[in-house]
Amino acid sequence: MRGAALRWAFLALPIAVVAVFLLAPLGLMVWMSFWERAGLLVRPAFTLAAYYDFFQGARLSVLERSLWVSLEATAISLLIAYPIAYFLAFKARPSATRAVLLLFTVPFLINYIIRTFAWTYLLGRTGPVNGALTALGITQGPVDWLLYSDVSVLVGLITSYMPFMIFPLWMSLAGIDRRLLQASWILGAPPAATFWKITLPLSLPGVFAAVVFGFVGCFGESAVPIIMGGVGYQLMGNTITSTLDVLNFPLAAAMSSIVVAAMLALLGLWYLAFDIRAFLGKIVRWRA
Amino acid sequence: MAGGRPALTPLVWGYIALVLAFLYVPLIPPILFSFETGGGAGALRWYAQIWRNPILTSSMLTTLKIGIAVALAATVLGLASAMAIRELRAPRLVLLLMLLPVFIPGVSMGLATAFFFRQLGLAPSLLTIAIVQVLWALPFATLIVLTAMSSFDPVYLEAAYLSGANRRRAFLDVELPLIWPGISGAATFSLILSFNETVRTAIVQGPYNTVQTYIWSTYKQIGLSPTLYALMSLLILLTLTLVAASLLAGARRAASLRAE
Numbered sequence: 038m039r040g041a042a043l044r045w046a047f048l049a050l051p052i053a054v055v056a057v058f059l060l061a062p063l064g065l066m067v068w069m070s071f072w073e074r075a076g077l078l079v080r081p082a083f084t085l086a087a088y089y090d091f092f093q094g095a096r097l098s099v100l101e102r103s104l105w106v107s108l109e110a111t112a113i114s115l116l117i118a119y120p121i122a123y124f125l126a127f128k129a130r131p132s133a134t135r136a137v138l139l140l141f142t143v144p145f146l147i148n149y150i151i152r153t154f155a156w157t158y159l160l161g162r163t164g165p166v167n168g169a170l171t172a173l174g175i176t177q178g179p180v181d182w183l184l185y186s187d188v189s190v191l192v193g194l195i196t197s198y199m200p201f202m203i204f205p206l207w208m209s210l211a212g213i214d215r216r217l218l219q220a221s222w223i224l225g226a227p228p229a230a231t232f233w234k235i236t237l238p239l240s241l242p243g244v245f246a247a248v249v250f251g252f253v254g255c256f257g258e259s260a261v262p263i264i265m266g267g268v269g270y271q272l273m274g275n276t277i278t279s280t281l282d283v284l285n286f287p288l289a290a291a292m293s294s295i296v297v298a299a300m301l302a303l304l305g306l307w308y309l310a311f312d313i314r315a316f317l318g319k320i321v322r323w324r325a
Numbered sequence: 326m327a328g329g330r331p332a333l334t335p336l337v338w339g340y341i342a343l344v345l346a347f348l349y350v351p352l353i354p355p356i357l358f359s360f361e362t363g364g365g366a367g368a369l370r371w372y373a374q375i376w377r378n379p380i381l382t383s384s385m386l387t388t389l390k391i392g393i394a395v396a397l398a399a400t401v402l403g404l405a406s407a408m409a410i411r412e413l414r415a416p417r418l419v420l421l422l423m424l425l426p427v428f429i430p431g432v433s434m435g436l437a438t439a440f441f442f443r444q445l446g447l448a449p450s451l452l453t454i455a456i457v458q459v460l461w462a463l464p465f466a467t468l469i470v471l472t473a474m475s476s477f478d479p480v481y482l483e484a485a486y487l488s489g490a491n492r493r494r495a496f497l498d499v500e501l502p503l504i505w506p507g508i509s510g511a512a513t514f515s516l517i518l519s520f521n522e523t524v525r526t527a528i529v530q531g532p533y534n535t536v537q538t539y540i541w542s543t544y545k546q547i548g549l550s551p552t553l554y555a556l557m558s559l560l561i562l563l564t565l566t567l568v569a570a571s572l573l574a575g576a577r578r579a580a581s582l583r584a585e
Contacts, residue, residue, distance in 0.1 A: 040493065048413060051406035051463065055422050058456055059434070062441035066433070069440055117344060124337050137341060139572075144348040146514075147564050148521035148537060151557045154549060155351035158358075196348060249428055257430020259524055260541070274432045281436065281528070290440070293433040300428050304421075313417050317471075 063297060070291035079286050087291035096276060100295070103273040107255035110191050114199035114251050115244070122206035122243075123236075126213075138207065141200045149197035153264045156192055160184040185267030193261035198254045202247035208317065209243025210236070242311035249307055253300040257293075352561055359555040371555040381556070384534035391451055391535060392519040395458045399515035400508060402459065403466025407474055410467075420467075427464045434460070435528030442529065449531020457525045462515035469514055473507020506575055513571040517564050536560065 073082040091097070125134045144152065158164050160183040167179035182188060213236060221231040259274030266272070271279075273296055280289040361370040375381050406423045410416045426434065438457050439449075447453060477500060485495035501508075523537040530538050537560075540553050 040491070044492065047405050048409040051402040051409065051467075052419065052422060054402060055425065055460070055463070058438065058441075059426060059429075059460055062437035063429075063433075065441050065444060066437040120337070121341055121344065124341070128334065128337070137345075139568075140345055141348075143565070143568055144352075146517045146521060146568065147352065147561055148523060150523050150537075150541060151355060151560065152348075152351040154544070154557070155354040158354045159351065196351065200348060253428055253430060257432050259430075259432045263545070274430060277432050277436065278528075286440070289436060293436050296430055297433050297437075300430070304425075304428055308417075308421055313420060317420070 066290050066297070067294045070287055070294045072287050072290075074285065074287060077284055087287035090288055091291055091295075096292070099271045099273060099276050102271070103256055106187065106190060106194070106272060107252050110194040110198070110255045111248055111251040113191065114195050114202050115247065117195070118199055118202045118206055118247065119244070122203050122210055125203075125207055126210035134207075138203070141203050144196075145200040149193075150260045150264070152196060153193045153261055156189065156196070157184060157264060160189050160192065185265070185270070189265040190262055190270065190272075193265040194255045194258060197258070197261060198251045202251050205243040205246035205250070206240065207243070209240045209246075213239045242307070242313070245307050245311060249300070249303045253296070253303065256299060257296045355554045355557040355561065359551060359558040361551070371551040372559075374552050375555055375559075378552075380534065381536075381539060384536050384539045387451065387533055388520060388535040388537070391455050391458060392516050394451075394455045395462055395519040396512045396516040398455070398459045399462035399466040400470075400512040402463055403470045403511045403515075404508060406463070406467045407470040410471065411474065423467045424464045426460045431461075431524030432528070435525040438525075439529045449529055449533065451533060453529050453531075454526055454533060454535070457529050458519045458522050459515075461522060461525055462518045465514050465518060466511035469511040470504065470507045473504040473510070477503050506578060509574065510571060513567055517567050520560060520563065 069079065070087050071083050071085065072079045073084045073086060074080075091100075121137075125137055129137070160166055162179040162181070162184070164184075166183060167176075170176045170180065171178055217235055217239070218231055221235050226234070256272075257274045257277075258272060259278050262270050262272040262275045266275075273292060277289050277292045277296075280292065359371055360368045406419065410419050410423070413419055435457065438453070438460075442449070442453050481499050481503070482495050485499045486492075490498065521537065522535075523541050526535055527538045527541055534542070536556055540556055543550070543553060
């Protein structure tokens, strides 16, 4: 009997860890966004002051800019990643697929902040990109809009989050039953019709997972706008950290709650609309 | 369906190479800037400087301690959650719960756990940093162990039970050795993720520094310097070495399996 109890405890351990150290803190954060400030401290209360502060103030433009930048970065990342995932799932040999997926894992593993620092040099006035543009005669001299602009922030966000988006896309595409595609071919559908009517709809769980990961990551990103945006460039993420620095905890909690609420809404939609079993069918053996 | 239009294939490979170049080129400048210009014997000057800075040597030790703790804890938890997904009644829900940390932005995760520890009266420590990093590594560890488990045929377990093994023995003697590549892969991945984590750690670090938070706070206070570039180069090389080591171990294992 003791063995069985130990076994249950082992299986329940990770669930308990996530519940205690992630769900409880997130709940506390949402609760704290309704607290009131008392000097440098906070006091339990129920006030909408922090949200009022956020939606009335200049920070609303931060939310708007964050939404736009995250949408753009996610859309561009998806356009870059989907063809690669499609090619790896359907056209490349398995050994080549493994090698390419590994090559996309390595940049994801190396801290994106270090990679983003490098872009400030690459895109800077004296950097190689401007050097090449000038040498090739495309521009008259170094251009300024490459760095500390929306362009550089997009470059930073895309290179940070795109590598990982390949994986859910590839997983859902590789999991598609090939017989469906053959059936479509036998029934005389041209390749484009097969793609739009069969492949794309069946890969939507992966597309949606990649979009949630990319969008929420960009939406809450705090380091990239600081490094690539230049002085005064504010997205939700770095606005939250600067609010923390001035010890306005309820406001920081309120902004963070907005980000997490967006994430939970998207994730809930994903969970309800798609069957993760189909999506992860390749790596999980589900009980009947 | 195989092949497609052959003329298109080289084009696609070119496109993939271009995207990969876009991702790999940023690894070069930190390494270039970490060497003293002018070359000669002083080229490694900034690397030598790292060892003379006591804040840095202690943050390296912190990074190492936390990294090992995270690798061990995340792997054990990843194994437990993979088994829970296989055996509990609500696998989808358990899986979603385990994947949740991937979808939560670093700032929100750091801020929520920092508030939480404050309310509990837990002062920032290596333990609080390790907890945040374990949560960040857990989804990846779970997925890697799940992948290894999916290629394990449960028939072997049935055979072990029929031979009189109890659950524990069957797991230790039969399943564990066969899914070991997944376990060691999860540990290596968690170690690398811990070495490369900044945003979450920076919010809960308190007075402690890892190499990453040292780089980030020094950048924010005084900007980039050759010493920081030397540190970044070391982290890049360390990550590449760990990836290569884990690949080699996998290749050697595959070779020995073929030889048997």
